[in-house]
Structures are given as structure tokens and as C-alpha cells.
Amino acid sequence: MSGKTIVMTSGKGGVGKTTATANVGTALALRSNRVAVIDTDIGLRNLDVVMGLENRIVYDLVDVVEGRCRLEQALIRDKHAGDLYLIAAAQTRDKDCITTQQLVSLCKRLEDDFDYVIVDCPAGIEQGFRNAIAAAQEALVVTTPEVSAIRDADRVIGLLQAADIREIRLIINRINPAMVRQGNMMDASDVLEMLAMDAIGLVPADDRVITSTNSGTPVVYDAQSASGREFVRIAARIDGEHLPLIDPVDETPTSIMDKVRNIMGINRRASAHV
Amino acid sequence: MFDLLRKNRARGRGNPRQVARERVQSAIRRDRMEVSAPQLSALRDSMLCTIGEHLPVAPEFTEFGIQRDGDELFLISRVRLQQGH
Numbered sequence: 513m514s515g516k517t518i519v520m521t522s523g524k525g526g527v528g529k530t531t532a533t534a535n536v537g538t539a540l541a542l543r544s545n546r547v548a549v550i551d552t553d554i555g556l557r558n559l560d561v562v563m564g565l566e567n568r569i570v571y572d573l574v575d576v577v578e579g580r581c582r583l584e585q586a587l588i589r590d591k592h593a594g595d596l597y598l599i600a601a602a603q604t605r606d607k608d609c610i611t612t613q614q615l616v617s618l619c620k621r622l623e624d625d626f627d628y629v630i631v632d633c634p635a636g637i638e639q640g641f642r643n644a645i646a647a648a649q650e651a652l653v654v655t656t657p658e659v660s661a662i663r664d665a666d667r668v669i670g671l672l673q674a675a676d677i678r679e680i681r682l683i684i685n686r687i688n689p690a691m692v693r694q695g696n697m698m699d700a701s702d703v704l705e706m707l708a709m710d711a712i713g714l715v716p717a718d719d720r721v722i723t724s725t726n727s728g729t730p731v732v733y734d735a736q737s738a739s740g741r742e743f744v745r746i747a748a749r750i751d752g753e754h755l756p757l758i759d760p761v762d763e764t765p766t767s768i769m770d771k772v773r774n775i776m777g778i779n780r781r782a783s784a785h786v
Numbered sequence: 787m788f789d790l791l792r793k794n795r796a797r798g799r800g801n802p803r804q805v806a807r808e809r810v811q812s813a814i815r816r817d818r819m820e821v822s823a824p825q826l827s828a829l830r831d832s833m834l835c836t837i838g839e840h841l842p843v844a845p846e847f848t849e850f851g852i853q854r855d856g857d858e859l860f861l862i863s864r865v866r867l868q869q870g871h
Contacts, residue, residue: 663813
């Protein structure tokens with residue numbers, strides 16, 4: 513097997529990178545792929561919590577690269593999706609404790625055994641970022657429709673291009689349809705035009721993400737969640753399916769009857785698009 | 787109806803979406819024009835080398851830098867020619 517390494521990055525922290533990693537990784541595994549997700553945010557790990565695996569960690573990324581355990585021992589099998597594995601970041605070390613070469617060689621080993629290796633990149637553009645992008649053939653840049661997030665995404669895109677990563681696509685997260693309609697938030701087309709990049713997903717703001725994170729169950733398992741449905745579509749697009757992009761502003765119900773249908777789980781617009 | 791009222795109110799105080807767009811565009815434009823110190827140094831050397839092919843320059847008296855004026859960026863150089871030319 514020769515898998516593909518994809519880095520999930522953003523520049524700015526707090527835009528939903530880790531949530532996106534957990535959900536895209538889970539959705540890819542639910543499509544019968546073997547998936548390994550790696551948390552490279554050393555010192556501030558969180559992917560384990562989002563995936564509900566925080567109590568299963570014995571060995572971490574630093575243990576593997578420093579040879580204190582075998583790779584198989586650090587791969588934590590997901591509770592829900594059978595072929596999904598996590599390598600957690602070390603919590604008590606700092607970002608400089610692993611080298612770029614160590615992470616590259618780890619990803620190469622994983623590519624032999626997995627269809628997808630997804631690297632959750634730390635915020636910022638320092639050594640941790642440089643390590644995380646070094647092994648990637650593709651990058652997914654997560655941003656939100658906010659000034660600071662878009663500016664940082666632009667900077668990160670420049671660095672990814674300089675690192676010769678050709679396949680770069682955007683996930684625009686937390687689009688608030690009501691705010692867009694009121695003219696209080698930039699829409700997806702604004703962001704895409706400014707960053708001059710293709711999007712692979714337009715994810716609506718969704719309270720269900722908070723409850724899913726609280727329970728340690730990725731939101732892709734929640735059929736009622738609009739963001740969960742979009743993460744499922746993102747995974748399908750990564751996997752080569754040609755699904756049209758759905759703007760959450762078009763998908764969100766506006767009439768009272770639409771809202772009633774949505775509450776009852778009869779989402780006609782969403783099902784018509786996929 | 788309420789959406790329409792909200793939109794009108796937003797328009798009155800300067801559409802936040804438009805304001806955000808302009809601010810991002812301005813920030814990105816500036817960031818993309820940022821010239822690093824190594825770039826500037828390489829540019830200075832290349833310029834002095836090119837000018838030196840035509841006129842004798844005194845590099846130790848050269849001023850070279852980037853100046854910003856609003857959204858515009860200017861490359862400013864002041865090259866002193868050697869005495870006696």
C-alpha cells in the first residue's frame with residue numbers, strides 16, 4: 513500500500529483544525545480507508561480529546577521517534593471506526609523535540625500501511641509547522657470567514673507553495689448563514705476570491721460540534737448535523753468523488769416550514785445536493 | 787422582513803462584510819509585498835553590480851531601503867558615485 517500524507521493547517525489557532533482533522537479522518541475511515549491521524553501539536557495536544565481517546569494513550573509521537581516504543585504501540589485504535597488510528601502528541605515536551613526528518617520518516621513508514629496519513633499541524637509558522645508540512649503531498653488549509661484567519665491562511669498558503677506542496681485546498685469553517693445574509697460576515701466567495709484557492713469544503717457554524725467534542729464523538733456520526741454532513745462530503749472529495757460544493761447559506765432553511773422540516777430531520781435541500 | 791431591516795441598518799453603519807473584505811485585502815496586499823532582509827540585500831548587490839557596469843559607484847555610501855506610503859511600497863536607493871567622475 514502506498515498512502516498519501518495530508519497536512520491540516522491554518523496558521524491561526526482556534527479555527528477548527530483539530531476538529532476538522534478528527535472528522536475528516538473519521539469520515540475517510542468510514543469509507544473503508546485505513547487512516548492514521550497524527551497530532552503534532554506537542555505540548556498542547558487535543559486531537560485525542562476530540563476523538564474521545566484521551567484515556568487510551570500510553571505512548572506518544574515523541575516516544576516513537578525517539579525509539580522508546582514500536583510504531584504499533586503508539587497507534588491507538590479508534591473506538592468507533594475500525595480502521596482509524598491516532599498517534600497522540602507528547603504533552604510534556606516542546607515542539608522542538610522532534611526533527612523534520614524524524615516526522616518525514618515516520619509518515620513514510622505509515623504510508624506503507626495506511627491509505628491516508630493526516631497530520632494535524634500546530635498553530636503558527638515555526639518549527640512545529642515546518643515539521644508537520646515536510647512529509648505532506650497535499651495540504652488542507654482551514655480558515656474561518658474572519659479577517660485574522662484569512663490573513664494567516666494567506667501567509668500559510670505562501671509557505672506551503674514555497675515548500676513545493678502543489679495540492680492545496682481550503683476548508684472554510686464556521687460560516688454563519690444568518691450573519692452572511694445580514695451582511696455581517698464575509699461569504700465563501702469572498703474568502704475564495706481573496707485567497708485565490710479552490711475549496712474542498714464549506715462548513716457551517718454548528719453548535720453540535722461543541723456537544724460532539726464534549727462527548728468525544730466526532731460530529732460526522734451525527735446525521736442531523738450540517739457540519740457533520742459537510743465533513744462527510746469533504747472526505748468523499750478527498751477520496752476522489754466529484755461532489756458539488758454546497759454553500760451553507762443556500763442550504764440553511766429560511767422559511768418557517770423549512771425550519772420545521774429541519775427540526776423533524778426532513779432536510780430536502782441537503783439530500784437533493786448530495 | 788427582519789432580515790431586510792437588519793440589512794438596512796448594517797448598510798447605514800458601513801456594511802461589516804464590506805469593511806472586513808477591504809481590511810483583509812489591504813492586510814494581504816501588504817503581507818505579500820513584504821520584502822525580507824536577505825531579499826533586500828540581494829537586490830542591493832544586483833543593482834550596484836548593474837550600475838557599476840556603467841558608472842563607478844561608491845557602495846559604502848549607498849542608501850537602500852523600502853518605504854511605505856499607505857498601501858504603496860517604494861524601493862528607495864541613493865547611490866553615490868565615486869569622486870572625479
